[in-house]
Amino acid sequence: MAAVQGGMVDEKEEVDIKTEPQSDGLMNTNATDGRQLSPSPSSSSSAGSTKSAAGAPEDQQTLLAVLQFLRKNKLTESVEILRREAGLPEDALDTKGADCSAPSSGGTAGGVDGLDAGSLLSRVAVSSSAGTPAPTKAVADDQPDVSVVLSAYSQQGDPALYKVYYSDLKKFIESVLDCHRAELSQVFYPLFVHMYLELVYNNHESEAKAFFEKFSGDQECYYEDDLRVLSSLTKKEHMRGNETLLDFRTSKFVLRISRDSYQLLKRHLQERQNNQIWNIIQEHLYIDIFDGMPRSKSQIDAMSGSLAGEAKREANKAKVYYGLLKEPEIEVPLDDEDEEAENEEGKPKKKKPKKDSMGSKSKKQDPNAPLQNRIPLPELKDSDKLDKIMYMKESTKRIRLGRENLPSICFYTFLNAYQGLTAVDFTDDSSLIAGGFADSTVRVWSVTPKKLRKVKSAADLNLIDKESDDVLERIMDEKTASESKILYGHSGPVYGISFSPDRNYLLSCSEDGTVRLWSLLTFTCLVGYKGHNYPVWDTQFSPYGYYFVSGGHDRVARLWATDHYQPLRIFAGHLADVTCTRFHPNSNYVVTGSSDRTIRLWDVLTGNCVRIFTGHKGPIHTLAFSPNGKFLASGATDGRVLLWDIGHGLMVSELKGHTDTVYALRFSRDGEILASGSMDNTVRLWDAAKAFDDLETDDFTAATGHIHLQDNSQELLLGTYMSKSTPVVHLHFTRRNLLLAAGSYAA
């Protein structure tokens, strides 16, 4: 358990979390550095200085690089001569070598590649501080540095030729066989972006503009948002601190291309001696080559759209234990003795050896389930057991939903919410509803006739009889009973709220950068968790309580425990804001959706990213796990809902129908129906069971990750339900499968 110091985490410690073994180590550092909204010194040093250093220092760097190269090849005489001629001090090279070894001695040599080392190199070169002699091992690590530094110059070709290069490639790709064309067309967008950025970076503003004008129309429409950002960027000075740009520079755009297509491209570029493009492909693109048939256009389109291309295949290879945990064995009173049962609820010690059918079902161990104690979970309290009993009783009365049997929908309308409703949550038993508002308040309502009461003050508590049976009732202050309570504490809009499973706590996260834990017994704030220094977009309790996850503008998601004021894990890897976070039903995984248009699944135990799902064409705003834990549904601003198979790491289905951002998704309790709610004022019901049943994953698909989606949205759509000019913000299935929707009336 590598507990990380929250708040101002310095880079080294963050690397220790090892969020991802390879390239994500790089992203990790950039995620912290990349608080680009504020011009912090670190951000300028890590990414900017390599390039922004101009004139003499640049020459010096080149010299250093050459020297290093010579020395590595044991050309000591040449080294001496060059050094003398350049007038460099003798220790210059040694110093550099020593500092380059620093990251490797930190144990993350694999995690730091090209750019970071390059920045270190340059920093050292400029400041030329004294250091210790370099270990020989460092030399091997320096290989990429050299290429980075040198390639930085080699790419500065004739700006006028960029257009020619690009259109030449375009002509070539358009002329190849159909089966290859779709695959090779993927190259266009990243190439376009990098060529444009190079032009801008090298101060060829007018050429850059012309280049953009000419070719931006060719790009896929789902890159429109990114292109808009790019088009506003025409000056080198502006490149510093631009988030989208940093994403492009620091992460490699991932393409999946079949071997044949790749060979074709490679041959063409070599024939044409088109080094410019080849260099970009080498440096900024990661081409994931697979053997077999090239993919079709629709296959590619289904998976592309994210900020940094598709996920690498090996990123989704890790085993995920998606099964559910074994339910604890709870003695359930007989159902036919309802009155008795209610009496027993007061004193659960009286046990009967009768098992409920639901309880016995989950007894057998699911082969896909994680070990029961993989993640330490809080022990069940008596009240939790009572709640479980209630749950089981309710679930026996559950309506079995399906294609023929659609749920009734109740709409909870927030009236007079002039201040702006931003988040809604229901308790699992649907007894409480809470709303987060843009005026920084959180309001809790009781949906049942039972009013909300506070616990008595300490002085009054001293007076009550602690031995009495109804002590829990006695501690409540009747005078405070009301239908709703307002919780004050945040200083910015509340973007996410979540009830704890035991209904004693409420979490809220806000633009002010904090997550707050509220007690629903005293209706006061218990803890303010500070760690995200930027707006926190979403938070959610674990289904077992105790843990919770939050994600925000700082591009990381954090795992917390309620009794720790610092996060237990930091999940870094997203290239843009983490917009929504959800716990897996077995509490062993966390899924995050981001504005980089990817979804990542994180292992709570190791902190690793175990799945990356690409395919959305807009920021993801909602996620939902199916009750059996096998599937995931995601909704984005593009109005589409995508279904994912977690075990295989594949997209299962694409549900088209909404015309605006999908803000709410929820599976029915038995997983038969998926409900989606959107800004377009509709709730739509989808036949999830059919979507999952139709799924036949053969080994080939599983191995290659090539999916064939048939467009069956209309078949799966079971109903569209209009609200009265009320955007649907939240959806919830009661334990008996009644669908509750919530939103604020927009006058």
Next chain:
Amino acid sequence: MGFGVSSFAALTATMAEREERRFAQVSRESVALMAESAGVELGEEMAAVLAEDVCYRLREAAQSCSQFMKHAKRKKLTVEDFNRALRWSNVEAVCGYGAQDALPFRSGKEGELFFVEDREINLIELALATNIPKGCAETMVRVNVAYLDGKGGVELQGAVPTAVQSLSDDLLKYYQQITRAILGDDPHLMKVKSVSHDLEQLNRLLHMVRSLVQNPYLYLGSYVRSLVSSVMYCILEPLAASINPLNDHWTLRDYAALLLSNIFWTHGDLVSGLYHQILLSLQKVLSDPVRPLCSHYGAVVGLHALGWKAVEKVLFPHLPAYWANLQAVLDDYSVSNAQVKADGHKVYGAILVAVERLLKMKALSLSHPGEWCFNAQTGSLAAAVGYSSPGLSPPPESLSEAAFGIASHLQAGSGGCPWEEWAPVSLPAMYLELYSFFGDSLAVRFSTGPGLDSPPYCPSALLREPKKEALGQGSNSDTARKMPQLTANLSISPRRDGSPRTDPPPPSLRSRYSSSRSAQRLTGLPRDVFPKARFASPQNGPPSFSFVIGGRQMGQRCQGRRPFQTVFAPTPPPAAVPPRAYAHKLPVIGRVGKPVRRWTCSHYSLLLPL
């Protein structure tokens, strides 16, 4: 700062329509000007660089502020969002505080300067104000079952009478007075629909509408439309109250129709195309056979109230089709049908009155010597209608101006209307046809009808001549009616004999329906008057001979009616009417067991006191 704000707005605006104009630009002149106002002298080059940088920064901020909007689950970008974006990028917010509502931009007189109006507020006045505005209502959650088992039940959730909130103080008081006066203490009676069981209440509402309409100090503006729609509701809808035959919803409908014409004459100019809308909806009701008879009655009465032009345009061409339906009802003597039949007679009477008025007015307009002279001798009104339309049916009281306005509506809006192809029918032809429907009773009313003493008798005299010519060769319909006889009747004949009717009912329809009528009688069927099924796919059967027992209804049962008929025995002999398909089935005037007084009463109510 106004400059800054306007450029922000222009920027966000351009983000939407990026295709046309790429980005908003802050010109170097603006930058130089700003610098000057801050006391700094800038070089040309410097200003250009700065201007470009400012543009970029603005774009960047505009882009980053949209995420605050998205996460607040809004569609509208607010000033607050922008301020947040600025704050998070360590820039001092310059936009001040934002309001929820959009701030309208105003343009300056000179140049392309746009600014948000920033009124000066008198703080003293505000501080000493006695009418402190109430705080906005408390945020609350209301739940309703929107859909049951995934079906239906669409009720508005959270219906707030928002229209009320936008009223000014005086109007608000007025509103409160009115609502209190009408609704009493019951706050739930906000909609007409909720009181459709209570005739009292509806009557009161209608009176309220009347007083609203007649209030010369109230500018109704766009509310006319909603007033009209609620009045139309009273006219047309099968109110819950009409289930009980004892309720006199007929008078309500009459009154509402009156009111409708009243609104229309006085406020018709406020809403363009109102006339056509009303006509359209009336026509729709009339042509919908599923609607109950009381709705049809309402439609007829409404048309009548709108003037004889409306009757001529809508009711008259529609009559042949409608007649068959009405006939079916009137011919049904089963006990279960008694109530429906009574309603049918009501409709019959209404149509009769409307049609008579139409004929009279038409004759009047024809014969009016001074104002519009035309070749009356030909008997064709076609030309006359064309150029004398403005004042064709002006009720004496109504302002001629209003009439003009309406007539122009009529002309202007007629494009694309279903009765566009309607061609004016000559008066005699019209009379002929109407006579074929109504038989003697038409003529009776025509000659002795009340309210039209002034017109000389000439129209009917004038009328009769061409009629005689036209009908001279026909056999005596009276004999045909009085004796039960078997008439072999080629169904398509109406079309063949060159009848002026524009729209004869499809031939097969009639044969179908006569059989279904008997079927209906056998099974003793339902109250709903014209089940749709009867009209399904009538076309494909080949037109054929159908045997109709003509004059069957003249059996013993109808004895009671004869005196009624003979009392008003016609001076003009309707001798020359050829045996018509519909004429046979006519029940003459069927008001069995109903006092004559009531008839006249409702007859009067149909008359327009305009």
